Amino acid sequence: MNKSADNKKMKPWVGWLLFFVTVGVVFLLGMLAASITQRRAEIASVRNNRVIEITGIESRNEIFAQNYPREYETWKKNDDTSFQSEFHGSSVVDVLEQRPEMVILWAGYAFAKDYGTPRGHTHAIEDIQHTLRTAAPMKPEDGPQPATCWTCKSPDIPRVMDSVGVAEFYKGTWAQWGPEIVNPIGCADCHEAETMNLKISRPALIEAYENMGMDINKATQQELRSLVCAQCHVEYYFVPDGKYLIFPWHNGMTMEGGEAYFDDLQYADYTHKLSRAPIIKAQHPDYELFVTGIHAQRGVSCADCHMPYVSEGGVKYSSHHVRSPLASINNTCQVCHRETEEDLRESVYERQRSATQIRDLVEKELAAAHIEAQFAWEKGATEAQMKDALQLIRQSQWRWDYAVASHGGAFHAPIEFQRLLALGLDLAHKARFEIVKVLAQLGYTGDVPMPDISTKEKAQAYIGLDIPQEKVNKQKFQETVVPEWLKQAKENNRLVSLK
Secondary structure, eight states, X not given: OHHHHHHHSOOHHHHHHHHHHHHHHHHHHHHHHHHHHHHHHHHHHHHHTOSSOOOSOOOOHHHHTTTOHHHHHHHHGGGOOOOBOSSOBSSOOBHHHHOTHHHXXXXXXXXXXXXXXXXXXXXXXXXXXXXXXXXXXXXXXXXXXXXXXXXTXXXXXXXXXXXXXXXXXXXSBTTTTTTTOOSOSOHHHHBOTTTOOBOOOOHHHHHHHHHTTOOGGGOOHHHHHHHHHHTTSSOOEEOTTTOOEEOOOTTOSSHHHHHHHXXXXXXXXXEOTTTOOEEOOOOOOHHHHHTTSHHHHXXXXXXXXXXXXXXXXXXXXXXXXXXXXXXXXXXXXXGTOOSOHHHHHHHHHHHHHHHHHHHHHHHHHHHXXXXXXXXXXXXXXXXXXXXXXXHHHHHHHHHHHHHHTSSSHHHHSHHHHXXXXXXXXXXXXXXXHHHHHHHHHTTOOSOOOOOOOSSHXXXXXXXXXXXXXXXXXXXXXXXXXXXXXXXXXXXXXXXXXXX
């Protein structure tokens, strides 16, 4: 009995272990409480030190600088376009010059005129004014560019929508609202003026959640750190009557779901000028691809990597210099990963290189399919004969565009990205095979002669674009219309300062 009782006694080392564990837990809880108290103090300090009261929808970004100088200073760094990685950067690159097959893929659509890589948010207004895609339509009979094209370019949009109504804004023309849309993407796009809480300022995202049977008001703070980006970095389309902006998420946020939605509507953004295929033009489904990737599945938000927290003078705040995480790996990737900067950077590049190889193959195959379809029409093919080939071209191009139109998709969701491209390549092959069968029915069994589309200029000439005249028209627009817009904006106190 005595031996059994001795065994039940707590050994001395167990007591010491419990003691140190308790001390450790108390210490960690104390640190957490101190961190929360410090953060609340920082927030209270910011609020108590406001220079001015800002209320309503204040679209002038410079006004917020008086209360939030650190955030504003980092936001201004978006002017810088010097960052460059192996595949992407923050300066404008002529994509059509690099990949002239894209001119063929977009024959009959304004993107065949001009397509450059995007710059930072502070350049949003000037970039949309300079591109050849705006101000004039592809064909005069298409009418002017709609006001809906402005939707994601400025915090002036919520202000104008609040003033005239959402549907009424969409019904206008791009040129009509030019004098009102003058401040680049900034504070009011994502924040309430009074509290600086994150908010959804674009109705299309709210409506998209409703169409999926979800309530965006139930989103957590961490989810909002991505959803404010999802207001714009998504696939969308304009309803033909009234140009109302819609996210095609009714069947879910997948490529297949969007395709099913458009197929049900028998919708096409344009009929291809060469092949006559009804094409769906993907915009930039960044968020849809992002949510399929490992980072989103682990609860990482867009802001965690593209707007990381920084510390300055004892104050912790989110940098508003929105850029590639590769530009500051020590403050982004290495917050979670312990590999070296070189290893992390190379890991990203490996994904991008692999995706680029497949992308280039798809573009060449699709361009050939469009040209071969044009040849079949010229040989006398009927609509019935071409139906299957055109459907395959439509499906192939939708998958290709859904992948390549996304920003960073090769890294955000490498598995999904390459799946889309692989499907696109397979469908392009099948489309070409169908066209071979049609040509055989027409008595033609030779190779289809291929034009020289080795440069952007040659490809644009092949599809009948008069780019020199387009540039003349754009120059006149820049010299006459834009200065008047800025003048009106300044006079009406919609713009703090002219650049």
